[in-house]
Amino acid sequence: MKFASLRDGRDGRLVIVTDDLARMTPPDRIEVTLQQVLEDWDALMPGLKRIKAALESGEARSEPFDPAACAAPLPRAFHWADGSVYLNHMELVRKARGAEMPESLYSDPLMYQGGSDILLGARDDIVVGDEDWGIDLEAEVAVITDDVQQGVSVEAAATHIRLVLLVNDVSLRNLIPGELSKGFGFYQSKPPTAFSPVAVTPDALGAAWDGHKLKGAMIAEVNGERLGDPDAGDDMYFDFPQLIAHAARTRPLGAGTIIGSGTVSNRDRARGSACLAEIRTIETIETGKPSTPFLKFGDRVRIDMRDAAGRSIFGAIDQQVVKAPPVA
Amino acid sequence: MKFASLRDGRDGRLVIVTDDLARMTPPDRIEVTLQQVLEDWDALMPGLKRIKAALESGEARSEPFDPAACAAPLPRAFHWADGSVYLNHMELVRKARGAEMPESLYSDPLMYQGGSDILLGARDDIVVGDEDWGIDLEAEVAVITDDVQQGVSVEAAATHIRLVLLVNDVSLRNLIPGELSKGFGFYQSKPPTAFSPVAVTPDALGAAWDGHKLKGAMIAEVNGERLGDPDAGDDMYFDFPQLIAHAARTRPLGAGTIIGSGTVSNRDRARGSACLAEIRTIETIETGKPSTPFLKFGDRVRIDMRDAAGRSIFGAIDQQVVKAPPVA
Numbered sequence: 131m132k133f134a135s136l137r138d139g140r141d142g143r144l145v146i147v148t149d150d151l152a153r154m155t156p157p158d159r160i161e162v163t164l165q166q167v168l169e170d171w172d173a174l175m176p177g178l179k180r181i182k183a184a185l186e187s188g189e190a191r192s193e194p195f196d197p198a199a200c201a202a203p204l205p206r207a208f209h210w211a212d213g214s215v216y217l218n219h220m221e222l223v224r225k226a227r228g229a230e231m232p233e234s235l236y237s238d239p240l241m242y243q244g245g246s247d248i249l250l251g252a253r254d255d256i257v258v259g260d261e262d263w264g265i266d267l268e269a270e271v272a273v274i275t276d277d278v279q280q281g282v283s284v285e286a287a288a289t290h291i292r293l294v295l296l297v298n299d300v301s302l303r304n305l306i307p308g309e310l311s312k313g314f315g316f317y318q319s320k321p322p323t324a325f326s327p328v329a330v331t332p333d334a335l336g337a338a339w340d341g342h343k344l345k346g347a348m349i350a351e352v353n354g355e356r357l358g359d360p361d362a363g364d365d366m367y368f369d370f371p372q373l374i375a376h377a378a379r380t381r382p383l384g385a386g387t388i389i390g391s392g393t394v395s396n397r398d399r400a401r402g403s404a405c406l407a408e409i410r411t412i413e414t415i416e417t418g419k420p421s422t423p424f425l426k427f428g429d430r431v432r433i434d435m436r437d438a439a440g441r442s443i444f445g446a447i448d449q450q451v452v453k454a455p456p457v458a
Numbered sequence: 459m460k461f462a463s464l465r466d467g468r469d470g471r472l473v474i475v476t477d478d479l480a481r482m483t484p485p486d487r488i489e490v491t492l493q494q495v496l497e498d499w500d501a502l503m504p505g506l507k508r509i510k511a512a513l514e515s516g517e518a519r520s521e522p523f524d525p526a527a528c529a530a531p532l533p534r535a536f537h538w539a540d541g542s543v544y545l546n547h548m549e550l551v552r553k554a555r556g557a558e559m560p561e562s563l564y565s566d567p568l569m570y571q572g573g574s575d576i577l578l579g580a581r582d583d584i585v586v587g588d589e590d591w592g593i594d595l596e597a598e599v600a601v602i603t604d605d606v607q608q609g610v611s612v613e614a615a616a617t618h619i620r621l622v623l624l625v626n627d628v629s630l631r632n633l634i635p636g637e638l639s640k641g642f643g644f645y646q647s648k649p650p651t652a653f654s655p656v657a658v659t660p661d662a663l664g665a666a667w668d669g670h671k672l673k674g675a676m677i678a679e680v681n682g683e684r685l686g687d688p689d690a691g692d693d694m695y696f697d698f699p700q701l702i703a704h705a706a707r708t709r710p711l712g713a714g715t716i717i718g719s720g721t722v723s724n725r726d727r728a729r730g731s732a733c734l735a736e737i738r739t740i741e742t743i744e745t746g747k748p749s750t751p752f753l754k755f756g757d758r759v760r761i762d763m764r765d766a767a768g769r770s771i772f773g774a775i776d777q778q779v780v781k782a783p784p785v786a
């Protein structure tokens with residue numbers, strides 16, 4: 131099953147999209163939001179599956195699916211927590227500044243809580259006040275859970291993964307050192323995050339989903355140039371059930387909690403990178419200083435993942451960076 | 459106007475409470491949630507004000523108000539960001555460990571993003587897996603905003619404060635050093651936060667609200683013993699409009715955003731403390747080691763603020779600490 135939320139009010143209008151992303155249910159077909167589906171999954175999914183079957187068979191009315199009409203699958207959420215589980219990325223960053231990796235990072239996932247009141251659709255602009263803040267993309271995988279009990283085991287956590295999607299965790303790199311030096315983690319340096327047009331149930335991912343992580347090349351491009359296509363299934367040090375269990379160690383998680391992987395990063399340098407900071411870090415290690423600039427106003431970012439037949443699985447994230455308008 | 463949300467489903471059932479907290483509208487009187495009121499404030503408030511007037515005059519039906527029936531005013535929210543603006547608290551903590559205060563803390567507010575998918579009502583248990591995690595209260599003030607534009611000025615930010623309430627920002631002190639050493643800030647060390655039974659519009663606070671901060675003694679007690687009653691209006695280094703502008707510097711804020719002050723703390727030691735960590739810090743400075751323990755299972759925490767006549771303004775937060783049940 132593939133879900134999208136068309137832009138409509140604060141929570142969007144839920145549609146089911148065909149597996150090939152060509153067509154969707156008419157916008158008036160489904161009366162609940164994706165948040166409501168996640169809150170009442172077992173009751174609502176049988177009916178939604180019947181709609182999906184009729185959509186795929188052509189028996190039901192349908193309309194062309196346009197990713198440009200999409201909000202984020204959850205246009206706002208009650209919980210968005212992002213891990214950093216591709217340790218290659220962190221090892222590179224620390225190597226560039228001559229720092230050690232703390233041992234605890236190999237036993238305990240890093241995770242920060244992101245803003246979830248405003249989540250961006252796949253084609254929404256990245257609106258930033260100042261180019262000098264060091265605008266960067268981060269191509270990631272995320273899962274969305276239903277209700278999760280406090281203290282859940284890793285094994286049980288796996289059963290709470292309801293949806294999988296792609297993320298652009300937009301980051302303002304030059305605001306990060308000042309924020310982290312204050313000790314409370316990211317806040318201003320993590321402006322609104324963008325999500326792929328569709329969120330996909332694990333069963334619809336076939337062999338790409340092994341119950342714990344997503345296998346597939348994460349294609350990251352800026353202005354049509356490939357930054358990299360690291361495989362999301364490789365070098366993932368903690369998997370999604372481990373991240374969920376980490377998040378739920380001291381609290382229950384409400385239905386609709388989004389848990390991210392952090393920037394996908396492979397040890398194989400031939401796969402390139404899924405963010406500009408990592409490229410700049412490698413340049414610093416190799417030549418003493420970075421040469422690739424961060425994003426400028428007008429730049430376009432594209433993030434996509436394709437199936438074996440070359441078809442986009444989640445639809446592409448395709449965003450332009452624009453300057454924030456003057457404040458009224 | 460004083461709002462409460464009775465326990466009912468995920469978003470509660472909104473009631474208007476009399477200024478003296480004695481009576482409330484019947485639970486079937488208001489059909490929208492507090493989140494919806496915040497999303498459509500100007501359209502909904504005139505009708506709600508008419509209901510309030512009839513409630514206070516006795517013309518309308520009413521029922522006794524019981525704080526024990528309350529969820530948090532927003533039982534879940536899309537954004538909960540907590541500052542740390544009583545710098546006395548931070549100065550003490552750093553003095554105890556012989557560390558300097560970074561200069562940036564005097565020009566730039568500290569703020570972390572908290573979990574908002576599960577917010578606790580004023581009488582809900584504090585459910586913790588392990589006593590050794592160092593369970594502590596933090597008595598704070600918070601405001602709730604409507605929609606705030608990205609890049610808002612401090613002056614304009616003040617106009618977005620719709621509600622004021624009290625907070626118990628439950629903290630797991632012994633998990634904090636490990637989390638902060640990883641650099642990403644708090645996550646597991648900040649389990650679900652609790653809120654006062656009612657949230658109050660600024661106009662209903664009278665002279666206690668000056669448009670930027672709340673004046674009044676924040677009474678913090680454990681098992682009936684007073685920890686302190688520091689004044690929330692004293693020694694507040696950044697005020698709420700400054701915190702909102704800080705939060706909105708790189709993003710818009712969605713209606714229903716909750717912004718907290720951090721633990722209230724006065725330089726006047728006679729006012730005591732609003733959390734155990736600060737008491738332990740003062741003990742460490744004075745005697746070389748802390749003697750006051752953190753909270754144990756069975757302990758009760760009480761947080762309240764009273765008006766000039768001695769009546770509770772927001773209703774009291776009154777919670778028991780309990781051990782998390784075994785995971786199913």
